[in-house]
Amino acid sequence: MTDADSPHGRTVEFAVSAVDWRGRSISVGCAPSSGYVFPIGTTTVTCSAADAGGRTASESFTVRVNGVPEQLAALRAAVVAAGLETKTTEKLTSQLDDVRKQLEATRTTAVCGGLSDFVDAVQRQSGKSSAAADADAFVAGAQRMRAVLSCA
């Protein structure tokens, strides 16, 4: 599971391997392949291999790319879990709640603005009531959602 970082989703790399019945490494191919830009949502990847004797095997796994709603919920949960001052937590979660409402109303411009306001608020609090590392993570999360939404 990973977060989208563009409107198209996210480039995901993964490692797979295959061995024949005698434990010798053999080539394996996957569709979609590693390095593919996975769209937002769940995509099933199927990997197949064939040994020298023509025996084949396949395994599948899923890649989940979170869109803005999931990322927004995760960011809100992270803010709550950060242990900030109550007043700061309330302010930041309130901002995110507003963003969610705008998102549900498909008001993209308002969502972009709300996320921008959230970034400003976090940066003002950075080093005061929130740890710099937390602040950086919150800002990165908000900026990533702005990238997904193609905010100006």
Next chain:
Amino acid sequence: MLEGTTGSVYASNVDAGFTDDEPAAASWYDGATVWFAWDAPQNGTLQLGADADWETTHVAVFAGEPTAASEPVVSEYAGVTLEVVGGTRYYIAVDTEWSPGDFFVTWSFAGSSAPSNDMWSFAQPIAGVSGGVSGTTVGATAEADEPGDAAHSVWFHWIAPEDGVVVFSVDGGQSVQAYSGFWLGGLKSLGASGPVTAGDVLSVRVAGSTPSPFTLAWQTAPAPAPTVTVPRA
């Protein structure tokens, strides 16, 4: 070439000579040596005679192609009896004592009671993904270079028809071992079971310290499909 297990040929050593590359032990007095060859089909006993009604003959037998320095397995007047090893070519030199002339060469072979697959080079072919075959180590012996220490052994050759894991088993108080390799002194043990790839040639040795009839059985489990490892969801 003397063909078959018994027979007789009319021969002559008139005008026969003796060359430097012939073993000295092949010649009698006059050096008029003529040569014959015979292939032993299996272990057993060979009787050879060179009969001339006017002269005493001399017969010398060499195992394998002789050189000038070779010594005969046996040499006697008129005829010899010797134990032969299956798969070996024997070279027979016949000479006369005083003067050359015509004579009959006769031979008679009696196979020993040893199984035909007593020797690795005469291994009995077996085939199939699975199967069984009866055999015996009664009368069998161990060759000098063969692996294992049991005194009585016989051999089979099996070609893997497909990829898989083959398991050999034997009853009659005998043991079974499979080997890879293409010469007796260089065989590599695989145990009684192991992975094989289609086309692999295995030498299968059934042996026992107490010889006995047996049934050799084998079964090949097909090779499983490859294993693909992917990330956990």
